[in-house]
Structures are given as structure tokens and as C-alpha cells.
Amino acid sequence: MDILEMIANDVVEGEMDEIADHVQExxxxxxxxKKVLDEGMLKGMNTVGDLFKEGEMFVPExxxxxxxxxxxxxxxxxxxxEGDVTKAGVVVMATVKGDLHDIGKKLVCMMLEGAGFExxxxxVDVTPEEIRDAVKEKNPDIVGMSAMxxxxxxxxxxxxxxxxxxxxxxxxxxxxxxxxxxxxxxTEMGANxxxxxxxxxxxxxxxxx
Amino acid sequence: MERNIPNxxxxxxxxxxxxQKIHRASVTVLSEFGVKMDSARMREELQAAGAQICExxxxxxxxxxxxxxxxxxxxxxxxxxxxxxxxxxxxxxxxIYFGAIIDVVNVLDHHTNKVRKMxxxxxxxxxxxxxxxxxxxxxxxxxxxxxxxxxxxxxIAFLDTCRYFTKAQSIVTAECSGxxxxxxxxQDFVGGKDKLAEKPFIMYxxxxxxxxxxxxxxxxxxxxxxxxxxxxTYMPYSMMGGTAPVxxxxxxxxxxxxxxxxxxxSQVIKPGASFIYGSMPTVFDMKTxxxxxxxxxxxxxxxxxxxxxxxxxxxxxxxxxxxxxxxxDAQSVAEFEMSMMSTMMSKANLVHDGPFxxxxxxxxxxxxxxxDEMFYQTKAYVNGVDTxxxxxxxxxxxxxxxGPGGHYLEERSTLKNFKKIWYPKRFKRLMENPDESDLxxxxxxxxxxxxxxxxPKPITQEQEEVLASYEAEFMSRYQ
Numbered sequence: 001m002d003i004l005e006m007i008a009n010d011v012v013e014g015e016m017d018e019i020a021d022h023v024q025e026x027x028x029x030x031x032x033x034k035k036v037l038d039e040g041m042l043k044g045m046n047t048v049g050d051l052f053k054e055g056e057m058f059v060p061e062x063x064x065x066x067x068x069x070x071x072x073x074x075x076x077x078x079x080x081x082e083g084d085v086t087k088a089g090v091v092v093m094a095t096v097k098g099d100l101h102d103i104g105k106k107l108v109c110m111m112l113e114g115a116g117f118e119x120x121x122x123x124v125d126v127t128p129e130e131i132r133d134a135v136k137e138k139n140p141d142i143v144g145m146s147a148m149x150x151x152x153x154x155x156x157x158x159x160x161x162x163x164x165x166x167x168x169x170x171x172x173x174x175x176x177x178x179x180x181x182x183x184x185x186x187t188e189m190g191a192n193x194x195x196x197x198x199x200x201x202x203x204x205x206x207x208x209x
Numbered sequence: 210m211e212r213n214i215p216n217x218x219x220x221x222x223x224x225x226x227x228x229q230k231i232h233r234a235s236v237t238v239l240s241e242f243g244v245k246m247d248s249a250r251m252r253e254e255l256q257a258a259g260a261q262i263c264e265x266x267x268x269x270x271x272x273x274x275x276x277x278x279x280x281x282x283x284x285x286x287x288x289x290x291x292x293x294x295x296x297x298x299x300x301x302x303x304x305i306y307f308g309a310i311i312d313v314v315n316v317l318d319h320h321t322n323k324v325r326k327m328x329x330x331x332x333x334x335x336x337x338x339x340x341x342x343x344x345x346x347x348x349x350x351x352x353x354x355x356x357x358x359x360x361x362x363x364x365i366a367f368l369d370t371c372r373y374f375t376k377a378q379s380i381v382t383a384e385c386s387g388x389x390x391x392x393x394x395x396q397d398f399v400g401g402k403d404k405l406a407e408k409p410f411i412m413y414x415x416x417x418x419x420x421x422x423x424x425x426x427x428x429x430x431x432x433x434x435x436x437x438x439x440x441x442t443y444m445p446y447s448m449m450g451g452t453a454p455v456x457x458x459x460x461x462x463x464x465x466x467x468x469x470x471x472x473x474x475s476q477v478i479k480p481g482a483s484f485i486y487g488s489m490p491t492v493f494d495m496k497t498x499x500x501x502x503x504x505x506x507x508x509x510x511x512x513x514x515x516x517x518x519x520x521x522x523x524x525x526x527x528x529x530x531x532x533x534x535x536x537x538d539a540q541s542v543a544e545f546e547m548s549m550m551s552t553m554m555s556k557a558n559l560v561h562d563g564p565f566x567x568x569x570x571x572x573x574x575x576x577x578x579x580x581d582e583m584f585y586q587t588k589a590y591v592n593g594v595d596t597x598x599x600x601x602x603x604x605x606x607x608x609x610x611x612g613p614g615g616h617y618l619e620e621r622s623t624l625k626n627f628k629k630i631w632y633p634k635r636f637k638r639l640m641e642n643p644d645e646s647d648l649x650x651x652x653x654x655x656x657x658x659x660x661x662x663x664x665p666k667p668i669t670q671e672q673e674e675v676l677a678s679y680e681a682e683f684m685s686r687y688q
Binding site: 055058059060061098100101102103104107149150151152153154179180182196197198 | 426
């Protein structure tokens with residue numbers, strides 16, 4: 001196995017204690033940092049994504065792979081040149097006003113992060129105004145909103161309406177999810193729907209491409 | 210007094226030693242680690258009762274306070290029909306009663322076996338069919354149907370359930386204010402707050418957000434119920450590996466601690482307030498991220514939680530006929546049966562939720578008939594073996610009379626006892642079965658027949674006026 005295969009394999013297997021040594025070994029051997037990233041770590045993460053979709057990998061393993069990738073990035077980051085790392089996109093995420101359920105949104109954040117998105121998680125019970133202000137400040141590509149209850153879906157509608165009112169926020173892409181959400185509701189409010197965290201990653205990728 | 214459904218199979222998931230271990234661990238969690246308590250009023254009440262308030266609204270409850278509250282919590286609960294008849298009586302006999310549900314977001318159309326949105330006319334159909342089935346003792350209007358503003362959907366579902374369902378109700382609302390609306394309706398419906406408290410035909414439901422978040426909204430519900438004499442179920446829904454530790458024992462310790470916290474809150478507000486122990490520790494599917502409704506570990510943990518509730522001597526809120534499948538198919542019926550069997554054998558007292566498909570995203574009228582069939586089927590199972598002296602004597606006499614190579618068809622004991630054996634109403638045991646199953650067609654026809662012919666006992670003119678007046682007020686709110 002060559003060193004790039006070993007690095008990719010570390011990511012797939014979640015070998016947090018191994019990856020730093022292997023990345024260092026590749027760099028010591030004169031390899032370009034960008035090559036280590038693209039053909040080692042990112043190749044590994046792509047395999048992780050495929051295996052998860054096929055049902056061969058499970059959520060805790062995917063999260064461990066993402067953490068392993070972070071370990072490798074610690075070494076690589078100072079050496080990478082501007083433009084070597086392309087961010088997939090910026091996302092502002094929130095569970096909407098009146099709703100305190102966190103786990104679904106947290107999971108989507110973690111999966112999006114693993115796919116290379118920069119995440120700004122505003123937490124739970126977030127008002128339309130707080131979301132609008134965060135959009136103004138962070139200038140994200142996407143706003144993601146989660147709700148668990150039929151009543152709090154109304155907060156999603158209010159937020160979308162507020163974002164549409166302002167010229168600086170009206171063009172941000174909107175994703176929604178949660179137990180009462182469905183494609184029809186999303187379309188009605190001018191948003192996009194995904195059923196789970198994995199589909200949310202696919203949707204986010206399609207919205208920024 | 211004999212139990213309403215005799216259970217002679219001696220089923221328990223947890224041994225007394227295991228119950229003690231889980232109880233001790235839950236006490237450690239509450240007294241040493243603490244839980245998050247959002248409600249300022251509840252923090253004050255708990256502090257006055259001996260709890261310790263720490264940084265970030267963490268409350269630690271000493272064992273002494275838990276024990277004191279376990280002494281005052283009622284060991285049973287009675288619920289009444291809409292018309293004031295005691296139809297649910299949980300006490301020393303440890304009776305078991307089954308509930309159903311009136312509405313969720315989607316309905317599985319019983320003619321097509323395909324999912325569509327649920328609307329108000331469906332609410333009536335579910336109420337009528339559930340009113341008809343003797344196996345259903347109470348139901349749950351949840352206010353998730355479409356076509357009405359979600360802020361008043363629970364209230365409207367409750368009004369229609371009062372109209373078309375004569376038994377007890379376990380109300381679910383997204384917000385406590387929705388329940389307070391229903392509470393006022395119920396009080397006016399029976400003639401006042403005291404009358405409703407004396408013979409409640411409604412109970413309510415609240416849940417912490419796992420792990421250990423006792424949010425203001427949930428605490429408010431406990432307070433409103435304690436102050437109005439309405440029984441409340443406090444039921445954490447946690448997912449092993451996601452919102453609960455990944456092992457069954459970890460989830461049981463966590464849920465048990467959260468339920469004990471609810472119990473303490475209710476007793477601190479009003480010693481003697483009716484409290485029902487609920488617990489749904491399920492599997493967080495690490496492939497799909499679904500909180501499973503069909504996982505065997507889920508139903509095992511629900512039955513284990515019933516053992517814990519039995520240890521504390523408080524009524525337990527179980528779960529039946531739940532599935533992850535979306536339609537009536539081989540998977541959903543297999544999962545219904547497993548949950549039904551587990552809950553019927555367990556120490557549950559009020560068994561809710563079924564028949565739920567697609568992890569609580571849709572309900573089905575056909576499923577109600579399947580539940581009814583499984584109710585009598587599993588009831589026959591838990592009846593167990595009669596080994597009374599009289600029965601042993603009768604059997605020895607019969608065996609002796611018949612002798613080797615004989616038959617029992619003409620024996621008196623056969624004639625006397627064969628009808629004690631359960632015969633299915635809808636499932637068939639034909640010697641020669643048809644090549645294609647006609648079960649679904651027969652179930653559809655039965656649903657249609659019941660909906661066409663069953664007329665729930667009507668409410669009085671005065672009661673309809675109460676409901677109509679509230680309905681007009683609710684409908685005017687968000688026009």
C-alpha cells in the first residue's frame with residue numbers, strides 16, 4: 001500500500017492515532033500538501049460517503065472518519081496554499097423559534113462539516129430575526145432550518161418571509177427538515193426539503209453547484 | 210379482584226436485583242449529576258422542597274426527596290368515559306387498557322393502502338371506528354391533521370373526538386396553551402372544574418427533551434395538570450446512541466431518572482397528584498438515523514421500563530402496534546405483532562400509540578382491525594395455564610376415562626372448556642386455503658361497514674352548544 005492509500009485508509013477506518021504520522025511521512029517524502037489532501041484524505045472521505053450510502057458504514061463511523069480527517073488537516077493546514085482547499089459552501093443552521101429539539105439539526109451539521117461545508121450553528125429556539133441577522137453577518141450560501149412540531153413549522157414560514165423582505169438576504173438558498181416537514185411544505189414556503197442528514201448533504205451540494 | 214385481562218405468564222425483563230441496580234444508578238444521576246430545569250417557578254418549588262439549585266439551572270434532587278414523592282404519588286389512576294362512567298381503573302389488580310390515536314400528519318388510505326395527507330373528515334372516521342372497538346379504551350387526539358391552522362388543530366381534534374368517541378382521551382398538543390384550551394372545553398363539557406377533576410375523562414402528556422432537559426413547556430404541563438386534577442404521563446423518548454447512551458441499561462437509567470424527575474415535580478406541586486410513568490427508549494438506527502418504532506430492543510426496553518414502574522407502584526404507559534414500515538405489509542404486521550405481544554405480557558397499564566406506521570408518520574383504519582385481532586389473540590396467550598387443584602383433578606379423571614388410543618371429542622371436559630380457546634375473528638384456519646389471500650379485502654369491507662353503520666352515542670344539545678361555541682372561537686383566532 002503506498003502512503004496515499006494508507007492515508008485514505010486511515011480516514012475510512014477512523015485511525016485517529018495513525019493519520020498524523022502518515023501525513024507527516026508523505027510530506028517528509030517530498031509530496032505536495034495539496035496532493036496529500038486530494039488523493040489521500042479527500043479520496044478517503046469520498047469512499048466514506050459512498051459506503052454510508054450503501055449501508056456499509058454507520059453514523060458513528062462516519063463521524064469518526066471526519067474527526068480523523070481533522071487530525072490530518074491539523075498538520076496539513078499551515079502548509080496549504082490559498083486556493084488549495086475549496087470550501088464546499090457556508091451554511092447557517094438553526095432549530096426554529098419555539099422548538100428545542102437539537103439532535104436532527106446537530107447531525108446534519110456534522111455531516112455537512114464532513115462534506116467540507118463551513119457551519120454556523122445558531123442552536124435551538126432561534127427567532128426569524130436572529131436567523132436574518134446571522135445571514136447578514138455570515139453571508140452564507142444556505143440557511144438550514146429544523147423543526148419537530150407542526151406548530152413550529154410556522155416559524156420556518158415566518159423566517160423565510162423575513163429573509164425574502166430584505167435585498168441582502170432574499171437570495172440565500174433555504175433548506176428545511178424535521179418530522180412534520182415534507183417536499184410540499186418546503187415548496188409552498190419557497191424552501192428545499194431533505195429527509196435525512198445524508199440527503200441534506202446531497203441537497204446542499206446541489207444548491208451550491 | 211381479578212385483573213381485567215388475567216396475566217399468568219410471569220413475564221418480566223428485569224429481575225429484582227436488576228431493578229435495584231437501575232434505580233440506584235438513576236438516583237445517583239439525579240442527586241449527584243443533576244438535570245437541567247428551565248422553569249424558574251419549578252426551581253423555586255424544588256429548592257423549597259430540599260433540592261439543590263446549581264449553576265446553569267442544574268437541579269440536583271436528594272434521594273430523600275425522591276422517596277418522599279414516591280410515598281405521596283398515587284398507586285393507581287381512574288379515568289372515565291365522556292359520559293362519566295369509570296372505564297379505566299388501575300390499582301392493585303394492575304389492569305391493562307389499550308389506547309389508539311385519532312390523527313397524525315398522514316393517513317394510510319384503507320382502500321388503496323397508499324399514504325395521503327390526513328384531513329378533518331379522517332378524524333371522524335378514526336373516532337367512530339375506535340368508538341366501535343371494545344379493545345380500545347381511550348384514544349389520543351394529537352392535532353397534526355392538515356387543513357386547519359396547526360395552532361388550533363389539537364383543539365379541533367379534541368372537539369371532534371368528544372363528538373364521536375365516547376371513551377377516555379389522552380390529549381397531545383404541541384403547546385401547553387392548546388391543552389389549556391382543551392381543558393376549558395372539557396370542564397365546561399362536564400359542568401365545571403371540580404366535576405372534571407372528580408371524574409376525568411381526559412389525561413395529558415409531557416416529555417423532557419432527552420437527555421435531561423426539563424424544558425419550561427413540559428414543566429408547565431405538569432403544573433397545569435397537578436393544579437386541575439388531571440392525570441399526566443411523563444414520557445421521555447430517547448434514542449440509544451443519539452439522545453441516550455447506546456446500551457439498553459444506559460437508556461433505562463437515563464429515562465428512569467428523567468421520569469423520576471417528572472414524578473418529583475408533580476408531587477412537589479401537589480402531593481397526591483396523578484402521575485403515569487412513560488418511557489420510550491428506542492434504537493437510533495446508525496444507518497438511516499431513524500428513531501426506530503419496530504426495533505426489538507425498543508419493545509424490550511419499554512417492557513423493562515414497565516418493570517421499573519411496577520417497582521415504584523405507579524401506572525405505566527406502554528406502546529403497542531408500532532412499525533417502521535409505511536404500509537400494511539409483511540414487515541408492519543410482524544412488527545405490530547411483536548410490540549403487541551411484548552406489551553401484553555408486560556406490566557403496562559395504559560398502552561398507547563398503535564397502530565402507528567412509518568415511525569409515527571401515518572395511521573391506518575385497517576391497522577385498528579389488525580390491532581383488535583391481535584388484542585384478543587395475545588390476551589389468550591397471557592391467560593397462561595390453569596393448574597388449580599380442581600383443574601388437575603378434572604384432567605386426571607378425563608385422561609383416565611379416555612385411556613390409551615382413545616379420543617377427547619366427546620368428553621364432558623371438552624364440551625365444557627373448548628370455548629375458552631380463542632378463535633380468530635378475521636384470521637382464517639381453513640383446511641383448504643384459497644390460492645390468494647382475501648384478508649385485506651375483508652378488512653376493507655369491515656372498516657366500511659362499521660363506518661356506515663356505527664353511530665357513537667350522541668352528546669346532548671347543551672354539550673354540542675359548548676363545543677360549537679368553542680369551535681367558533683378557536684376558528685376565529687387565525688383567520
